[in-house]
Ligand code: NAD
């Protein structure tokens with residue numbers, strides 16, 4: 233590995249990965265290809281802006297000529313794909329972009345990688361491809377039963393990666409990460425959304441009864457797992473990446489309110505997400521046994537650090553919460569909050 237193309241590297245997890253890799257491996261070149269959608273943000277990459285082993289290219293992973301030009305120009309030998317439309321609620325409102333990027337975009341990357349002789353392609357996927365599980369834990373061989381347009385599009389990308397490995401022998405790997413949180417996360421996902429709303433003493437719209445369960449993974453742990461798979465993962469393999477910390481949404485909400493010293497009266501119970509998965513849970517047995525990776529951060533310590541980061545970095549999120557963000561907020565929450573219960 234020498235020249236690593238990080239697609240979607242201006243988003244939340246991709247930028248964390250680039251910031252870590254640029255510092256940890258000065259012998260690698262990290263090239264980011266990102267379309268800079270509403271979720272892409274060059275502020276996330278400011279800490280590495282002047283590093284000699286970092287480059288940025290703006291472009292769409294679903295645009296074949298762009299992808300091929302970048303692969304050739306930088307003699308890319310490894311692709312790590314973070315680029316995706318990632319928000320379940322947006323996929324319910326408008327699925328088109330999800331098919332474009334998460335399915336067609338992944339296909340274009342795989343096909344360009346095959347034709348230009350790229351050594352390996354890692355696909356960052358999600359535990360949502362499994363669907364919901366009421367008890368026990370998902371394993372890598374379990375059937376995929378995705379329930380949202382987002383989850384289905386990610387499963388589609390995974391299936392193409394599988395086909396390119398089996399049919400053409402491309403060295404592909406996949407990670408299925410759980411709910412990831414940390415600094416620089418776009419404030420539409422529950423953690424950064426509730427943190428920034430609570431800072432401003434605004435209502436927190438909790439869907440349904442707030443008793444849905446998610447497994448929480450700190451962003452640095454997620455990046456370290458991808459690093460481990462890149463260096464030691466076997467071709468064609470899939471690895472679960474869980475935080476080993478399940479919480480009900482109401483517990484996450486209360487933790488955030490406590491960390492900010494805000495009252496629980498900010499919580500509003502609002503109309504549920506259609507098709508809402510009740511519980512995600514997965515086992516790390518495989519990645520632990522094969523690659524020796526386990527999460528290193530506790531939820532409590534990492535979420536407190538995350539809350540502090542949003543308190544100390546209003547410059548980063550206040551300018552996001554304008555324009556298109558407010559239109560989305562209105563479409564997603566205005567009706568819900570009008571009919572809310574405390
Ligand atoms: P994000 O929404 O913060 O960032 C996505 C990035 O992809 C943005 O920079 C955006 O500009 C870019 N992008 C979108 N469409 C593109 C296209 N067509 N071409 C090039 N770039 C494009 O996402 P995130 O939360 O950092 O997630 C990164 C990856 O991790 C995604 O593949 C997601 O499915 C997966 N994942 C996320 C989580 C989570 O909890 N956030 C958990 C598991 C897996």
Ligand code: DAU
Pocket residue numbers: 318319320321357358359360409410411412420421422423425437438439440444445446481505512
């Ligand atoms: O599990 C991994 C997935 O985690 C990633 O693949 C996705 O990209 C990421 O968005 C996340 O999906 P979720 O749908 O679980 O995350 P979100 O933050 O949107 O919601 C977390 C839970 O909180 C979910 O049960 C819905 C609930 N929720 C969310 C929002 C935004 C609310 O109750 N109110 C809200 O306003």
